[in-house]
Amino acid sequence: MGTESLKNKVAIVGAADTEVGVVPHLSATQLYVKAAKLALADAGITKDEVDGLITCISFVEPFMYHAEMIAEYMQIFPRYCMTAPSGGGTTLAIMHHAASAIATGMCDTVLITMADSQLSGLSRTKAIEAMSGAGHPQFERPYGPPIPAFYALLARAHEHAYGTTAAQRAAVAVACRKHAAMNPAAQMRKPITVEDVINSRMIADPLHLLDCSLVSDGGAAIVMTSAERARDFKTKPAYLLGTGEGHSHEHISEARSLTTSAAKEAGERAYAMAGLGPRDIDVAELYDCFTPVVIIELEDLGFCSKGEGGRFVEGGRIELGGELPVNTHGGLLSHCHPGHPGSMFSITEAVRQLRGECGPRQVSDAKVALVHAQGGIMSTHCTAIFGSERV
Amino acid sequence: MAAEIAKPLPAPTLETRPYWEGCKRHELRIQRCRVCGRYQFYPRIYCAQCFDDRVEWVAASGRATVLSFTIVRRPVSPAFAGDVPYVVALVTLDEGPTMMTNIIGCEPEKVAIGMRVAVTFEDWNEEISIAKFRPA
Numbered sequence: 412m413g414t415e416s417l418k419n420k421v422a423i424v425g426a427a428d429t430e431v432g433v434v435p436h437l438s439a440t441q442l443y444v445k446a447a448k449l450a451l452a453d454a455g456i457t458k459d460e461v462d463g464l465i466t467c468i469s470f471v472e473p474f475m476y477h478a479e480m481i482a483e484y485m486q487i488f489p490r491y492c493m494t495a496p497s498g499g500g501t502t503l504a505i506m507h508h509a510a511s512a513i514a515t516g517m518c519d520t521v522l523i524t525m526a527d528s529q530l531s532g533l534s535r536t537k538a539i540e541a542m543s544g545a546g547h548p549q550f551e552r553p554y555g556p557p558i559p560a561f562y563a564l565l566a567r568a569h570e571h572a573y574g575t576t577a578a579q580r581a582a583v584a585v586a587c588r589k590h591a592a593m594n595p596a597a598q599m600r601k602p603i604t605v606e607d608v609i610n611s612r613m614i615a616d617p618l619h620l621l622d623c624s625l626v627s628d629g630g631a632a633i634v635m636t637s638a639e640r641a642r643d644f645k646t647k648p649a650y651l652l653g654t655g656e657g658h659s660h661e662h663i664s665e666a667r668s669l670t671t672s673a674a675k676e677a678g679e680r681a682y683a684m685a686g687l688g689p690r691d692i693d694v695a696e697l698y699d700c701f702t703p704v705v706i707i708e709l710e711d712l713g714f715c716s717k718g719e720g721g722r723f724v725e726g727g728r729i730e731l732g733g734e735l736p737v738n739t740h741g742g743l744l745s746h747c748h749p750g751h752p753g754s755m756f757s758i759t760e761a762v763r764q765l766r767g768e769c770g771p772r773q774v775s776d777a778k779v780a781l782v783h784a785q786g787g788i789m790s791t792h793c794t795a796i797f798g799s800e801r802v
Numbered sequence: 803m804a805a806e807i808a809k810p811l812p813a814p815t816l817e818t819r820p821y822w823e824g825c826k827r828h829e830l831r832i833q834r835c836r837v838c839g840r841y842q843f844y845p846r847i848y849c850a851q852c853f854d855d856r857v858e859w860v861a862a863s864g865r866a867t868v869l870s871f872t873i874v875r876r877p878v879s880p881a882f883a884g885d886v887p888y889v890v891a892l893v894t895l896d897e898g899p900t901m902m903t904n905i906i907g908c909e910p911e912k913v914a915i916g917m918r919v920a921v922t923f924e925d926w927n928e929e930i931s932i933a934k935f936r937p938a
């Protein structure tokens with residue numbers, strides 16, 4: 412195994428979100444560029460100081476060379492320019508690429524901007540249908556699985572193996588909504604109860620409507636540079652302490668396991684790089700496209716043992732003030748989910764938590780934040796650990 | 803029917819045509835490695851275990867066990883609206899590979915993990931039949 416180490420070498424010095432939720436007055440491309448402008452302003456630099464640009468592809472306004480298109484639109488001329496193809500896991504893994512690019516000198520100042528207009532640009536029905544393209548065209552799609560069905564297969568398997576309950580899954584949605592209620596930017600802010608989740612419409616047994624994430628518009632961007640250069644910026648840096656990836660399959664019918672994911676490898680690699688473990692994490696921003704995913708991630712990332720995830724999320728343990736506050740911005744379940752950019756909002760929230768900017772939803776004394784994203788159907792995973800100080 | 807509300811019709815490829823030819827004859831075909839003996843689905847040019855190219859097509863028993871399932875209440879597209887509620891399942895064939903399918907021929911609520919099922923075919927047109935499973 413390699414000895415890759417990006418520990419303490421790079422930092423996020425700018426982070427910002429656009430308005431999210433229902434944003435009909437901005438196109439997908441405009442959301443990318445607005446997120447970029449806000450993150451550059453946060454970092455206190457001009458667009459001409461960017462020499463690396465990474466974007467994710469847009470469902471609504473796709474371009475064959477998307478990052479080049481955004482560079483052209485902004486009239487910047489980077490020496491490193493890359494488009495991430497798709498998906499929640501890729502979106503965080505791209506931060507890993509950016510960190511490597513900085514560490515190897517490919518560029519000094521990377522702008523990562525990701526956005527989409529899934530709600531206003533596609534409509535909810537079209538967005539759901541477009542996302543079902545995730546299934547294998549010959550061996551899955553003829554059976555008619557919508558995205559929630561893929562995750563329902565995981566939820567049912569976890570339920571069967573470990574006795575995980577609907578109320579435990581609901582506790583994840585309740586925690587996210589509780590945090591969203593404290594976040595003025597969130598799309599869904601009305602508090603909900605476990606009963607509300609269980610009584611919401613069944614979408615794909617055993618997943619109810621409120622076990623499923625939102626369909627949204629919105630964008631987010633970050634600016635990254637070397638840890639040395641970070642001192643010259645006006646913001647308090649969020650240092651990358653460790654990161655790692657794990658990739659197990661593309662199609663769920665090819666998964667090695669329905670109950671243990673490659674989040675395990677991703678987490679182990681990130682912890683090893685940082686020299687930290689689950690007990691060192693003050694706040695976690697975990698990919699929550701559906702509630703059972705958070706339960707599996709908590710287990711695979713070592714916050715509890717396999718099969719204990721359902722019990723772990725009960726009793727407010729993942730809520731603000733609990734043992735491990737999770738998704739303090741409200742997550743994909745309640746903050747927003749514009750598709751591919753989903754995990755970017757986890758990164759920007761982690762940065763704000765480490766800076767201590769979160770007001771009523773601030774985790775007290777947050778020094779180490781873990782972000783985890785997955786894409787596909789628990790297919791591709793990336794974990795990143797950020798710190799307010801180098802370790 | 804407008805094309806946009808048709809179910810996604812599989813388009814056989816060079817690699818998958820023997821599978822679809824089998825389905826047309828209501829025979830479930832998978833691959834077996836002549837070197838290490840492992841069965842695989844979906845089809846591949848090489849054995850995914852020993853990476854040898856000596857893979858052959860064989861008729862599977864058509865017997866399987868439900869690995870997991872869900873009852874879809876909100877259809878993936880208007881083309882499936884008439885089918886709700888329908889069961890999407892992963893089944894493990896007796897030969898080893900897992901495949902996605904629909905469980906038909908019983909109340910959706912009767913499906914359970916560990917249930918034994920057997921293949922059946924649904925003819926979509928003269929060329930394409932879809933492998934589904936019913937309680938064995």
Ligand SMILES: [Zn+2]
Pocket residue numbers: 835836837838839840849850851852853854
């Ligand atoms: Zn073999």
